[in-house]
Amino acid sequence: MWPAERGDLDFGLDLGTRRTRVVDVNGTVVWEEASLLARRRGRDVVAVGDAAAEWQGRGGQDVDVHSVLTGGVPEDAVRLEAYLRAMMERLTGVGRIRGGWLVGVSAPWTASARDGVRQALASVGVSRVAWADGLACAAVGAGLDIAGPSAQMVMDVGAGRSRAGVFASGMLLADRHIPVGGDECTNAIEAWLRTSYQIVVPARVADAVKLRLATVVIPLDPARMRVRGRDPATGQAREVEVGQVEAAAAIRPVVDRLRKGLRDVMARTPPDAAGDIADRGWVLAGAGGRMMGLADRLREDTELPVIVPSSPDGVVAAGLAIALKDLGSERWRGGLPTLGAGP
Numbered sequence: 001m002w003p004a005e006r007g008d009l010d011f012g013l014d015l016g017t018r019r020t021r022v023v024d025v026n027g028t029v030v031w032e033e034a035s036l037l038a039r040r041r042g043r044d045v046v047a048v049g050d051a052a053a054e055w056q057g058r059g060g061q062d063v064d065v066h067s068v069l070t071g072g073v074p075e076d077a078v079r080l081e082a083y084l085r086a087m088m089e090r091l092t093g094v095g096r097i098r099g100g101w102l103v104g105v106s107a108p109w110t111a112s113a114r115d116g117v118r119q120a121l122a123s124v125g126v127s128r129v130a131w132a133d134g135l136a137c138a139a140v141g142a143g144l145d146i147a148g149p150s151a152q153m154v155m156d157v158g159a160g161r162s163r164a165g166v167f168a169s170g171m172l173l174a175d176r177h178i179p180v181g182g183d184e185c186t187n188a189i190e191a192w193l194r195t196s197y198q199i200v201v202p203a204r205v206a207d208a209v210k211l212r213l214a215t216v217v218i219p220l221d222p223a224r225m226r227v228r229g230r231d232p233a234t235g236q237a238r239e240v241e242v243g244q245v246e247a248a249a250a251i252r253p254v255v256d257r258l259r260k261g262l263r264d265v266m267a268r269t270p271p272d273a274a275g276d277i278a279d280r281g282w283v284l285a286g287a288g289g290r291m292m293g294l295a296d297r298l299r300e301d302t303e304l305p306v307i308v309p310s311s312p313d314g315v316v317a318a319g320l321a322i323a324l325k326d327l328g329s330e331r332w333r334g335g336l337p338t339l340g341a342g343p
């Protein structure tokens with residue numbers, strides 16, 4: 001839902017599975033940190049955001065590091081509240097931080113997930129909460145005019161979830177939630193190293209292997225790299241050399257789900273709207289959209305130009321900032337995008 005009026009909203013919140021971003025009405029990003037919380041086993045918060053990431057794999061038995069969201073959904077209200085509280089403390093001094101907040105919703109949140117976010121924000125002093133469709137924000141943040149009559153298509157490939165949709169005249173014409181993103185590729189790399197090479201690596205290492213090797217389109221000269229891990233049978237450290245062709249095969253099932261999701265949206269797009277998109281191409285947003293070769297493969301699949309914004313992971317926050325400024329203006333008179341119906 002694109003809220004009907006601006007009211008007194010001061011900040012936009014993009015709760016991402018990997019990173020949380022807070023933006024003010026001028027488009028200044030005042031918070032951009034990992035959506036992580038480090039707690040001493042079940043009790044005090046030790047760190048939030050990027051500082052919590054430092055505790056991953058280091059706190060021994062004593063410190064647990066949790067994500068605030070699972071697959072794009074803030075399921076644990078206690079964790080969310082602890083995260084927001086610590087974030088607010090660090091943001092004190094940033095204007096009317098406790099005023100009204102516009103929250104981008106990028107995944108199919110249940111009513112109770114929304115209630116949890118509303119309550120968590122209220123508990124840290126936010127007086128008013130409104131909701132915005134995260135995909136509409138991504139489109140607007142990437143420079144698309146979704147309020148105009150001409151149809152626009154956007155896909156946001158995130159960490160824990162993805163979504164593609166078509167907007168025109170401020171309305172959502174077709175969309176699809178896809179419950180995977182870049183983190184599922186990291187999991188696939190971790191599983192591949194375990195089953196094919198009998199080494200267990202921390203998520204941080206699997207992520208580094210993903211960024212270096214995982215590709216949708218295999219290059220002419222595939223890369224190789226050495227990876228250190230632990231042999232689960234003996235507990236000994238071991239190093240193996242792995243290659244890009246196999247890494248590409250490991251992530252293929254995830255890529256196929258993204259491709260199918262986009263195909264489904266296009267199949268449900270009315271012909272006139274499809275014609276508009278064919279004229280101009282479509283936008284691939286989200287940091288997961290940076291996956292090597294993904295834009296090329298989707299360009300081939302759709303036979304349409306693909307535009308990748310210069311900061312694909314910042315477009316939801318950028319769109320929220322535009323919404324904060326622009327809500328209530330004539331531009332949005334025609335209609336307001338509604339939240340997608342779910343998978």
Ligand SMILES: Nc1ncnc2c1ncn2[C@@H]1O[C@H](COP(=O)(O)OP(=O)(O)OP(=O)(O)O)[C@@H](O)[C@H]1O
Pocket residue numbers: 015016017018019020071072106157158159160161162181182183184186207210211286287288289290291292312313
């Ligand atoms: N250059 C890159 N190549 C491949 N993957 C990348 C690259 N840069 C970031 N990623 C991946 O993108 C994902 C993060 O995307 P993004 O920041 O859009 O997610 P998010 O907004 O936190 O989560 P979500 O929107 O799913 O709730 C991570 O899985 C990360 O590993």
Ligand SMILES: [Mg+2]
Pocket residue numbers: 015016017106158159286316
């Ligand atoms: Mg996101």
